[in-house]
Amino acid sequence: MDKTVLQQEIIKLKRNQGVIILAHYYQRPEVQDIADFVGDSLELSRKAAQTEEETILFCGVTFMAEIAKILSPQKKVLIPYPLAGCLLADMAEPREVMETKKDHPSAKVVAYVNTYAQVKALSDTICTSANARKVMEKMEGEEILFLPDKNLGAYHAKTLNKKVVLWNGHCPVHQRITWESIERVKKDHPQALIIVHPECPPEVTEKADFVGSTSQLVRFVQDSPAQSFIVGTEDGTLHQMKKKSPGKTFLLPFPLPLCDQMKMITLERVYRSLKEGIYPVEVEEEIAMKAEKAITRMFEL
Ligand code: SF4
Structure with missing residues (x-):
């Protein structure tokens, strides 16, 4: 058809x-x-x-x-x-989570939404990239075990007054977005703003003009007077950006951030x-x- x-x-x-x-x-x-x-x-x-x-x-x-x-x-x-499935969610296996919890008995477990139900069931709360900081801040206790995305966890841990234990997981799609790949695009489009997802590596989130969840990126583009953007997240997001902000230019780093799943x-x-x-x-x-x-x-x- x-x-x-x-x-x-x-x-x-x-x-x-x-x-x-x-x-x-x-x-x-x-x-x-x-x-x-x-x-x-x-x-x-x-x-x-x-x-x-x-x-x-x-x-x-x-x-x-x-x-x-x-x-x-x-x-x-x-x-x-x-x-x-989700390759990031695959990196937090329930048995391993149970073992790690034993090593940090007083830590509250904050699981990123990108986990399977079995892991959520072992957690005190979940969060998304849109509310991760707020959830970590408001969660009672002084220590947090954050899983499975180390980049998202590290991005917010920097500004939190709590001990944050990071799981060693990452999203392979966002991990591939390097600063070098962004700079290559920026060279030809010096006016473009760099906006990225917090699942990107720290070298990228530290230097970007704006860091936000997917919906926050879409809203940022709508509200910004800028006309062109280098977008550090999965390419499907550009569809809504183009629909909601027609006439603006959106550029992706290469290799293209595509989630096969x-x-x-x-x-x-x-x-x-x-x-x-x-x-x-x-x-x-x-x-x-x-x-x-x-x-x-x-x-x-
Ligand atoms: S982009 Fe794909 S692999 Fe990465 S977190 Fe999202 S669903 Fe998982």
Whole structure:
């Protein structure tokens, strides 16, 4: 089926079935365009908790769909491709987390949203890149075990009056964004502002003009009088930037920051998912209960 026809079919199916489609900013542009809501992890988890539809089709990676299921256990949550994982989340293995907790008995565990439900269930709270600092600051206690992204943790630990133990994990997509790769673009576009995600390495976040979560980057571009930007995050984000700030110029470092896992969600798979009701997301009850506590704690904080 041709792309436009496929999109029309998907829109018809979701309306007939009363399904809400949520999509992350890192999704393919054509997938973002059939979604009812596009956002970052924090916005998507809020939306998943509030939606009235009985079925949520989640275009993102599995840990995101798990959150939707945990927050709305009575609803059907579908993911078009259940093997779309997160390489950062893979770096925090539950057994290892349990062992590390024993080494830091008084530390509060703050898990980045990019973890699987089993790890969230072992944590005191979760956070997203949009609220990580606030959550770490407001969390009671003087010591924090932050996992799994060492770059995000280190970026906020610098300005916190607490001891922060960092997990040795990183997002391979953002880790590839080096200062050198940004400088190469800047050479030809000296006026461009450098805006980056806090999952980038410290050498990048230290020198950038603005550091923020994906939604904060999109908003920054809208509010800024600047006309061109070098964007240090996954390339799918540029789709919303272009839509919300038409006429402005967006440049990416090379090699292109592309998340293969996010791109596993295609229009064909979304169509099949709606048509056949696949693939339902399930989270074991006990794990879901504990993970929900950590997610709710984030909203409280
Ligand atoms: S961009 Fe990085 S953190 Fe985000 S889903 Fe892909 S691998 Fe995970």
